[in-house]
Amino acid sequence: MAVTQEIAKAINRSGKSAEIASVSNMDALIRELDTRKFDLVWSALYHVTENEATIGTGDNDEDWVADILDKRRLPYIGPDAATMKALIHKTATHDILDKAGVPVPYHYQIEPGQALPDIMFPAFVKPNFESRSVGINDNSVVNTVKELEAQVGFIHKNYDQPALVEEYLPGQEYTVLMLGNGAYQEFLPGMVTVDPGLLGRYPILRADMRGVGATKIQPAGELSEKTIDATAKAMKALNCLDHVRADMRLDSQGNVKIIEVNGIPGLKPVKSWSPQIYTLHHASKKGEMEDYRALIDHIVSSALARYGIA
Numbered sequence: 498m499a500v501t502q503e504i505a506k507a508i509n510r511s512g513k514s515a516e517i518a519s520v521s522n523m524d525a526l527i528r529e530l531d532t533r534k535f536d537l538v539w540s541a542l543y544h545v546t547e548n549e550a551t552i553g554t555g556d557n558d559e560d561w562v563a564d565i566l567d568k569r570r571l572p573y574i575g576p577d578a579a580t581m582k583a584l585i586h587k588t589a590t591h592d593i594l595d596k597a598g599v600p601v602p603y604h605y606q607i608e609p610g611q612a613l614p615d616i617m618f619p620a621f622v623k624p625n626f627e628s629r630s631v632g633i634n635d636n637s638v639v640n641t642v643k644e645l646e647a648q649v650g651f652i653h654k655n656y657d658q659p660a661l662v663e664e665y666l667p668g669q670e671y672t673v674l675m676l677g678n679g680a681y682q683e684f685l686p687g688m689v690t691v692d693p694g695l696l697g698r699y700p701i702l703r704a705d706m707r708g709v710g711a712t713k714i715q716p717a718g719e720l721s722e723k724t725i726d727a728t729a730k731a732m733k734a735l736n737c738l739d740h741v742r743a744d745m746r747l748d749s750q751g752n753v754k755i756i757e758v759n760g761i762p763g764l765k766p767v768k769s770w771s772p773q774i775y776t777l778h779h780a781s782k783k784g785e786m787e788d789y790r791a792l793i794d795h796i797v798s799s800a801l802a803r804y805g806i807a
């Protein structure tokens with residue numbers, strides 16, 4: 498809620514006006530949408546659910562906010578529900594990108610009770626539907642069939658969803674922000690660096706390292722072009738709009754591979770990766786909060802232009 502208030506404040510200072518509709522369940526959401534008037538909606542949620550702990554795929558297919566907005570012909574920021582559903586489902590994202598010729602790790606989605614595939618080690622095991630590194634720790638990197646079995650079991654037992662087993666990418670991590678569409682579109686790359694004192698056995702972002710200021714975004718340097726190229730192809734294949742972020746790492750040969758694409762990237766001023774990347778590329782003399790307002794205005798203005806709203 499604090500982040501939502503910061504976003505509204507930034508919009509209000511840009512000469513446009515924003516109001517917050519606070520809702521705590523589906524009835525409240527429908528009531529707000531049907532009784533108030535909005536030119537453009539910006540949802541902080543993918544779908545409405547009683548479960549606050551994890552994202553998951555929603556209790557019902559009809560609960561996706563973008564579908565609810567489409568039904569009411571209300572313009573909104575971000576991709577449509579079909580894309581959001583693909584982005585939340587890491588295997589679905591991989592499959593779409595693979596088909597489009599965008600490099601992704603080899604991957605297997607494993608349901609409870611399903612036989613384990615014969616794979617190359619080391620591999621990486623994570624929940625199929627999560628965010629903020631939920632379910633990721635040093636045991637996520639597996640080197641033997643026994644470790645694979647144990648970690649797949651850990652995901653099934655604790656997260657009530659399929660496990661995703663994929664190629665372990667040992668190289669440097671990057672993230673690229675897609676900002677705006679058409680004439681407003683920019684791809685802004687960054688290299689993800691971590692306080693080395695926090696790393697355990699592997700150079701990965703564990704759950705306990707997220708949201709605590711452990712990561713810093715630095716220039717992507719000579720990888721800028723390759724990471725932008727992979728992201729531009731991925732965003733097109735997935736039909737992404739307005740403000741979407743692709744995360745990637747280098748494989749053992751130094752090739753860029755996309756690990757996931759985020760449909761609602763974090764916007765906490767000025768700690769989230771989006772504001773950090775924006776400042777890296779567009780630092781103003783007035784400081785990071787001014788950059789933050791410019792970032793928010795870019796997203797809103799680009800979405801308004803896409804809908805032809807003056």
Ligand SMILES: Nc1ncnc2c1ncn2[C@@H]1O[C@H](COP(=O)(O)OP(=O)(O)OP(=O)(O)O)[C@@H](O)[C@H]1O
Pocket residue numbers: 602621623627628629630631633663664665666667670700701702703744746756757759
């Ligand atoms: N195949 C992989 N090889 C190596 N490290 C990986 C792999 N997949 C994920 N990781 C590590 O785990 C972290 C979280 O993974 P990922 O980005 O897929 O999940 P997430 O929880 O959805 O993250 P986000 O908070 O960005 O939405 C990555 O930032 C990376 O450090």
Ligand SMILES: [Mg+2]
Pocket residue numbers: 744757
């Ligand atoms: Mg990620």
